Amino acid sequence: MTRAFIFPGQGSQSPGMGKDLAEAFTDAKHVFQEVDDALSQNLSKMIFEGPDTELNLTENTQPALMAVSMAVMRVLTLQGGMDLSKVASYVAGHSLGEYAALTAAGSLEIPVTAKLLKLRGQAMQRAVPVGVGAMAAILGLDFDDVKAIAAEASSAEICEAANDNSSGQVVISGHKGAVEAAMALATARGAKRALLLPVSAPFHCRLMGPAAEAMADALGATNIRPPVIPVVANVTAQAETDPARIRALLVDQVTGVVRWRESVQWMKQQGVTEMVEIGAGKVLAGLVKRIEPDVTASSINTPAQIEEFLAKLQG
Numbered sequence: 001m002t003r004a005f006i007f008p009g010q011g012s013q014s015p016g017m018g019k020d021l022a023e024a025f026t027d028a029k030h031v032f033q034e035v036d037d038a039l040s041q042n043l044s045k046m047i048f049e050g051p052d053t054e055l056n057l058t059e060n061t062q063p064a065l066m067a068v069s070m071a072v073m074r075v076l077t078l079q080g081g082m083d084l085s086k087v088a089s090y091v092a093g094h095s096l097g098e099y100a101a102l103t104a105a106g107s108l109e110i111p112v113t114a115k116l117l118k119l120r121g122q123a124m125q126r127a128v129p130v131g132v133g134a135m136a137a138i139l140g141l142d143f144d145d146v147k148a149i150a151a152e153a154s155s156a157e158i159c160e161a162a163n164d165n166s167s168g169q170v171v172i173s174g175h176k177g178a179v180e181a182a183m184a185l186a187t188a189r190g191a192k193r194a195l196l197l198p199v200s201a202p203f204h205c206r207l208m209g210p211a212a213e214a215m216a217d218a219l220g221a222t223n224i225r226p227p228v229i230p231v232v233a234n235v236t237a238q239a240e241t242d243p244a245r246i247r248a249l250l251v252d253q254v255t256g257v258v259r260w261r262e263s264v265q266w267m268k269q270q271g272v273t274e275m276v277e278i279g280a281g282k283v284l285a286g287l288v289k290r291i292e293p294d295v296t297a298s299s300i301n302t303p304a305q306i307e308e309f310l311a312k313l314q315g
Contacts, residue, residue: 015050133202
């Protein structure tokens, strides 16, 4: 069985996530402390207790979700003796999850990733004033149809396809007026639903250009090591191992499409038969089941799930 580890992105967060890990495993607790120290912020208190209004601010959400994913990985590797290079062929993550994937694969250190994601969140929020941009999920139409609708709605303002999550689930991003126009067009053309998303900025579209510049500067000063196993990048939906290429793709990712459907399909084509979501929630496992029903998909984010997965590896 060929396995990939996948790491969740924004939308998977909830107050209380990771608390049981920190209470059950000293190694997990240390990860949250590392992140707190790196950011000079008591982020772990916000992760464990909320309020969700604070946790949902993108500058907090991004390092918080990474921390939960890395807490799981730390327990699997240190307490469970798991060697990532022996149990998985690829890592991949959805948007900010790509940073967690790279950290899991040894390209980045946890404190460095925490700072990068904090900066990424702040830069994304600064790029577009609150209320100017929007994102919406279009359900029931395929990517090419939604891409065409977004282009049609972009006469005076910007609207672009941002996330190709699965067949029939595409997210659009841009100016609020253009996004709302695209939602109306999509509904008229047979979309099952068009839903505005509760996000604070229009991610993964051209409006994020200033954030991409900020990340280019930050990543240019960051040491990125070759990953121990390839990372499947959002922008290319293919395996990448070269640090310079990874750095460039992380910059492109800020304004580019998250090609999640294609990433999952590509991994299956390489022989992957199992995808394990590491961290909060089970959004990605659900998407995998929709994209490639033959691929086994599961999530690990509780002490019981960690024990079960380790037992499976040892069995």
